[in-house]
Amino acid sequence: MADEVRKLAERTAGSTRQISAMIEAIGARSAEAAHGMQQSLSAVNHSVTLAQGAFAAMTTIRQQLGGVAREVGDITGAIEEQRTASSAIAVSVQQVAQMAEENRHSLGTIAGSANRLEQLSRDLDQVVGRFRL
Template structure:
């Protein structure tokens, strides 16, 4: 009975230690499942942020490309304006040449009219008027030429600025393309990471559920083992009592034989 009680006590101790280890494991698994769920939430947030950033970069690239196209179109228009200004300048030079020739002819006509005396007076008046018109045309032509040169200078400056802006936009678009590529890779990795974490979360939740079932069974085993231990102790006590009674009976029988 003593050996039975000792074996039962040792078995109860081992079951308790094993059960406690299982309960601790169940707690750890539940913690892992909870942390996995939190990680899954963070992964989904990261994925959403990456997707939002990717869309923003794509929009920025689209906007830069549109700006680049507009700048290039404006630069082309300015170049055509410069070419038109050049043509106007050439026409102005031609008008200036004609004006100078007209002025010379008017001067010669006035000299010839003066040589003709009274008969050339009327022609002299016309020649003087033509000369005044030629001078006025020359003044206007010089003003137009000055304006054309100013327009050409401003146009060239504007075209240069447009070209520099275009280069800046192109460089910005290139950098945005690189950023978009990087964000695309981040988006891909985030999606894969989210999928893996979801799988881990599902597995951890499943393991947690199984561990909780095992823990419940262990609790039941605890209760049964306690009952068994109580029964074993009771049995051991009864065995000791029976042994004592048997010993008393043996002694009584021995005395009876002696008598």
């Protein structure tokens, strides 16, 4: 019976060693899993930080685009005002050119009339000269 107890003790010791080895392996794998989870958590935290930065950048870009859109609207309004003013100036310049042409024509008529008056004055002077004593 001592032989059976000894064999049972040997088998129990062997089983205990196997169980201890399994527990150590499970502990090592648990440590690896915990380390992997810690790395994953760090990566997730880093990704969250990057996403928050990207969100902040997109918010800033959206706000700046709104400002740019307002400025483009202001510029468009100013261009329209300039176009209207330019059209009015073009009409005014055309009117001034027409008046200048009319003045040139009138000056030609006045010059012709002045020449005729001068000639009439000379003719009158000659006629009056004949009647002088």
